[in-house]
Amino acid sequence: MMEMRYDKLLFDLDGTISDPLTGIARCINHALQHAGYRTYTEAELSPFVGPPLDQTFHSITGSRDQKKIKALVEKYRERYADIGYAENQLYQDVDATIAGLHAAGAMMAVCTSKPQVYAEKILERFNLRQYFQFVSGGDIGIKKWQQIAALKALGLVTEETLMIGGRDVDLSAAAVNHLPSAAVLWGYGSLEELLPHRCLHVFHHPHELNLLKDWIVAQPSTV
Template identity: 55%
Template sequence: MNYDLILFDLDGTLTDPIQGIGRSINHALQQYGYPLQAEAEISRWIGPPLDISFRAITGSQSDAHIAELVMCYRERYGDVGYAENALYPEIPAALQALTDAGVPMGVCTSKRADFAERILKLFQLDQHFGFVSGGEIGVHKWQQIEALKAAGVASNASLMIGDRAVDITAAKRNGLHSAGVLWGHGGRAELEAESPDWLFASPTELSQLLPR
């Protein structure tokens, strides 16, 4: 079908942020005396909101302490972490094809909007997107999509694309179509368990979304 809007997740979908996120998580953990996360563990924390990740890592149930960890993370991430990022090589051409075909696109990420906008500008991707919906502490991705629908920006004829189960479940909760991507941090088993409408193995397969 032809979609009235395609929403893209950012981390693990358009770019790979593992280095910057990993170093910034460990910076915050180190400041508060927690053991550092091994590189192999970082991937699992890419996608969920930061407060949820820090709760899982530390076991803390203190909202104030979790807010401190998030603030410490963001201090480093805002300075250097956002740029410790890698663009998936085939993404620019895939987005350009969709833009050339007149497909409206936006970004819906759990990352704070200003960080997301800086990353899009860093890789010269901002030209493809009409808006960025960013997350905040206590806000889930399904709530972000709900707000976009309430504002008339998204509809049941829209598509959400992401690399984690949360992207698929957030779309389904709001009646949107969903697509999982296999080049990010979720993996096939995690995505297939949520039965997305589409499952793409590489960015070149996004050409299947071009208007017919």
């Protein structure tokens, strides 16, 4: 492994910081039922934690009608804005680990496919927003690699920023933008899904992220 130090840790949210399956599954079913489609169990919907919503509804319904997909997304968000975001569960030890990384001087940020407003509400709910320099949210039609490219163009991330995520979409987005990456295995991605992206680190439990203290360019703590 090439020796390097990271100027920032860029976290995915769903399946990395918190477990969103219950809220996501219930909101998907809310939208599907309203549109006359069958509903699914949480286990059946777990593969859709991570990818953008439009891709999810394309996959589930088989529809390529953009108006129908947009309507499904809007109905999903109708419930998510009121209830779904609060059905997240924080992964064990994530809060203490993030606080510890911040205390050690790690500069951190979040890059998620979900809209920024929901990501902010989730982080605030768990009292974690204070530890992140910024939160980058996505939207329909915007792929994660495009989000990271935009952050690079603004100088908010560099090729020394470590992307930390648990799905193919996270690590492939990092690779496209020449960012190093770390795979986490407590969410919804498998080792088989993540290893082909040549991630520099593989973590099996959130407390293992503390190992990154030896790899960061430490900044003075502001909290």
